[in-house]
Amino acid sequence: MIEALNSAARRVPGWAVYALGLVPLAWIVWLVLNGGIGVDPVKAIEHRLGKVALWFLVGGLAITPARRGLGLNLLRFRRAVGLLAFLYVALHLVAWFWLDMALLWAQAAGDLIKRPYLLMGITAFLLMIPLALTSNDASIRRLRASWRRLHWLVYPAVALGGLHYLWQMKVITAEGWIWAAVIAGLLVMRLPGVNRGVTRRVNRPRTG
Numbered sequence: 001m002i003e004a005l006n007s008a009a010r011r012v013p014g015w016a017v018y019a020l021g022l023v024p025l026a027w028i029v030w031l032v033l034n035g036g037i038g039v040d041p042v043k044a045i046e047h048r049l050g051k052v053a054l055w056f057l058v059g060g061l062a063i064t065p066a067r068r069g070l071g072l073n074l075l076r077f078r079r080a081v082g083l084l085a086f087l088y089v090a091l092h093l094v095a096w097f098w099l100d101m102a103l104l105w106a107q108a109a110g111d112l113i114k115r116p117y118l119l120m121g122i123t124a125f126l127l128m129i130p131l132a133l134t135s136n137d138a139s140i141r142r143l144r145a146s147w148r149r150l151h152w153l154v155y156p157a158v159a160l161g162g163l164h165y166l167w168q169m170k171v172i173t174a175e176g177w178i179w180a181a182v183i184a185g186l187l188v189m190r191l192p193g194v195n196r197g198v199t200r201r202v203n204r205p206r207t208g
């Protein structure tokens with residue numbers, strides 16, 4: 001089963017991941033143009049973009065554990081998934097600043113003070129900027145070991161993105177708890193001891 005998935009994944013061209021990743025954006029635009037976005041379009045656009053960002057962010061974080069734990073190799077899609085996450089977070093931020101804050105800095109500053117979870121979101125976004133800027137082959141070659149160190153920023157970025165999502169809820173729903181558990185689980189799996197344990201178990205030769 002996993003082998004079938006791996007061989008199917010090998011045949012998927014890189015551009016197809018970007019094309020697929022833009023489908024949610026096209027869907028939101030379509031809903032806006034056709035009046036299907038709901039009674040509060042600004043909130044709906046903000047929420048939809050935030051949710052897609054979270055999917056890509058968490059999806060990107062799941063790629064390495066899926067390889068180590070299940071043998072599912074989607075590593076070649078990691079850059080596309082990360083860049084799509086960045087794109088959706090950026091659009092989510094733009095939607096807030098443009099549609100909600102009417103591009104007014106003073107109003108935006110007031111909103112940040114009133115809703116501290118926005119600061120968490122912005123911090124997560126800021127942490128993602130160097131990751132997006134250095135995601136090209138030239139930067140990977142030039143930075144070498146520092147590139148790996150720099151890309152550790154993805155962990156606080158996901159944690160802050162997750163906290164931002166939970167905090168903006170008035171009451172944490174079942175869906176919120178599921179996201180929290182998945183994010184916490186994925187982060188725990190990256191702790192050095194746990195990480196080695198999972199890899200060792202999967203790579204252990206089969207007996208009998």
Ligand code: HEM
Nearest residue numbers: 047050051053054089093096118121122124125161165168
């Ligand atoms: C990694 C970064 C971020 C992630 C993963 C993220 C994700 C989310 C998610 C999933 C939601 C709720 C969607 C829903 O309930 O359907 C949300 C809400 C929201 N986010 Fe973000 N977000 C991030 C950064 C930001 C930034 C930078 C801003 C802008 C300052 C922002 C502003 C908002 C606003 C205004 C809401 C709606 C709150 C409300 O309705 O009261 N987010 N975000």
